[in-house]
Amino acid sequence: LAKTTQPISMDSYEGQEVNITCSHNNIATNDYITWYQQFPSQGPRFIIQGYKTKVTNEVASLFIPADRKSSTLSLPRVSLSDTAVYYCLVGAGTTDSWGKLQFGAGTQVVVTP
Amino acid sequence: NAGVMQNPRHLVRRRGQEARLRCSPMKGHSHVYWYRQLPEEGLKFMVYLQKENIIDESGMPKERFSAEFPKEGPSILRIQQVVRGDSAAYFCASSPQGGNEQYFGPGTRLTVT
Numbered sequence: 001l002a003k004t005t006q007p008i009s010m011d012s013y014e015g016q017e018v019n020i021t022c023s024h025n026n027i028a029t030n031d032y033i034t035w036y037q038q039f040p041s042q043g044p045r046f047i048i049q050g051y052k053t054k055v056t057n058e059v060a061s062l063f064i065p066a067d068r069k070s071s072t073l074s075l076p077r078v079s080l081s082d083t084a085v086y087y088c089l090v091g092a093g094t095t096d097s098w099g100k101l102q103f104g105a106g107t108q109v110v111v112t113p
Numbered sequence: 114n115a116g117v118m119q120n121p122r123h124l125v126r127r128r129g130q131e132a133r134l135r136c137s138p139m140k141g142h143s144h145v146y147w148y149r150q151l152p153e154e155g156l157k158f159m160v161y162l163q164k165e166n167i168i169d170e171s172g173m174p175k176e177r178f179s180a181e182f183p184k185e186g187p188s189i190l191r192i193q194q195v196v197r198g199d200s201a202a203y204f205c206a207s208s209p210q211g212g213n214e215q216y217f218g219p220g221t222r223l224t225v226t
Contacts, residue, residue, distance in 0.1 A: 032212075032213055034213035034214065041202075041220075041222075042219060042220070043117075043204045043206070043217030043218050043219055043220050044156065044204070044206075044217050045217065046214050046215065046216065049213055049214055087155075089213060091213060098161075098168075098169075098211045098212065099144060099146060099161040099168065099169065099208070099211040099212065099215075100146075100158045100161060100169055100171070100172070101146070101148070101156075101158060101206075101213060101215065102158065103148075103155045103156040103157070104155060105155055106155065
């Protein structure tokens with residue numbers, strides 16, 4: 001499974017855009033990039049998933065450069081309720097990683113007024 | 114459509130007792146995963162099951178832990194002869210098919226005294 005590296009923490013103010021970059025130099029050809037959000041004492045919540053270029057949904061955007069060795073999760077106009085830990089994961093592209101999510105330490109995002 | 118349900122939400126066991134954690138996947142989901150989150154640590158994959166089959170148990174401790182997902186009823190994670198080190202939050206997730214997009218339950222917080 002490809003290892004990921006992301007910042008330990010990020011601080012932001014309400015209304016700002018937050019961009020979290022994740023490095024995954026050893027990503028395999030068939031791997032997808034997935035981001036989860038976790039609030040204290042809750043299970044993780046799927047945010048977005050992509051393979052290449054750009055993916056956007058009602059919550060976030062995911063930017064993936066051509067070499068796919070990194071990706072950036074963009075949270076537009078964050079609010080206090082976006083304070084959470086954000087995890088970047090890669091995998092589900094080969095049989096031995098199918099379904100086995102490998103969570104790292106994640107990025108603690110703190111949004112203040 | 115109800116989400117993933119786990120019960121109990123909190124479980125207290127004395128050392129040496131057995132703990133049984135239940136997980137009901139989302140309707141229509143036949144893939145179930147169990148993860149463990151130790152205090153101040155990230156989530157660790159334990160086991161991946163489909164109906165009546167264990168697909169991947171590479172994250173399960175070799176002794177005292179077992180999991181099942183019978184044809185009828187919830188998935189069960191069973192921990193025999195619990196020790197203090199088993200105290201953690203145990204999360205179940207489900208998906209309609211294997212892969213990175215999984216839906217997590219609220220977790221069961223096990224405390225071993």
